[in-house]
Amino acid sequence: MSEIARIILDGKEYELPVIVGTENEKAIDISKLRGASGYITIDPGFKNTGSCKSAITYLDGENGILHYRGYPIEQLAEKATFLEVAYLLIKGDLPNQKELDWFVNSITNHTLVHEDMKRFFEAFPTDAHPMGILSSMIASLSTFYPESQNPNRSIEDVELTMHRVIAKLPTLAAQAYKNNMGHPVVYPKNSLSYTENFLHMMFGLPTDDYNVSPVVNDALNKLLILHADHEQNCSASTVRIVGSSQANLYSAISAGIAALWGPLHGGANQAVIEMLETIKNDGGGLQKWVDKAKDKSDSFRLMGFGHRVYKNFDPRAKIIKKAADDVLEALGVDDPVLDIAKELEAVALKDQYFIDRGLYPNVDFYSGIIYRALGIPTDMFTVMFAIGRLPGWIAQWKEMVEMGEPIGRPRQVYTGATKRDYVDITKR
């Protein structure tokens, strides 16, 4: 028998249905509350509010569990390829070989971007942050493929748009990097895998082949998988709400990139490295920085620490921390910042302030150390997060469309001035 929640308002009792998910998560369905009682609920930051039912990703914040379509992240990170995981998130099941070949082949053959887009790059300042470039470029793709703007487009057209944006994001990201370096653009090479192709476009030259290190390629594959989706985080919710107005997929993804850029979200991986460098250059003890992070009068936060959902540990951070050791050893890289990060984690996790608030390293705390060892510049770290998160955003957008969800339009409680008459300027 399904549970009921009862609420008493102005002396009247209202019954609200309770829904239970497949992992026994429970929610009170308040969709009829305002109509019946005139009351709404309010929850700044949606810390206790669900925006949707979703079958894509399951998180258990208390037990550090992360599943994509039921598959544990630990298994996928070890055994799958990134495009295999992208297919899983978007389609709902792991592909067989024929399905994967079709998916990879379609994406591989859409990696080029229109030559006219070169002019856009020339218009940006040379030191433009690549996340600003990327958000603009992805939105402008909708102008090159106007059929994507049709809300009633065919399933085939939608699928083609999904494959185009997955294919072109790394190409645009690498071009932003080359543009920033003042180096010639390196075109995609269809004989390479998705991750090899990105490394080739980033670090190769038009004149000679780039030998992709298997260690680097494997590390990139693992990092992209670990970032691929994370249920209703800030950027995924942004993609869903922009898509709910029937704006095209490119525009929704562009908005997701913009949301991810924030230092409280995906921008944290860049902020972590900048923080660790500051601590290294400061030369002072780590406790000083932990104390600053606890001091409410100090704006300093321990970047890469804390999470809205994970209150014990972020399972991705555990995998990335181990991968950082393995990759740096395999590449013979000795990065003092990794030692500082580990020591900082150890100091913070003994501190009651962090223990009381369930603040642990999140996905962003160690990822930048690997990106740096792979030769990726700091201001491209959040771009790497975006490339990883793209299939998740697409899966979330597709689910929202397929569920026929209404346009997202929250209510509010008005706290401004009550009705008053206009006063002529001469009398103010």
Ligand code: SDX
């Ligand atoms: C990502 O949502 C997702 O799933 C995101 C993500 C994904 O995959 O999409 O996992 C990716 O965005 C990871 C988070 C990256 N951001 C950072 O590392 C920035 C630093 N962390 C924080 O700013 C913070 O922890 C958040 C933004 C991640 C979470 O913030 P919440 O849930 O709104 O919690 P809060 O800010 O209300 O903090 C609760 C308490 C507060 O103290 P009190 O008011 O209770 O005394 O914890 C404190 C905060 O001051 N706190 C921190 C802290 N994070 C929280 N204190 C010091 N340093 C920190 N990092």
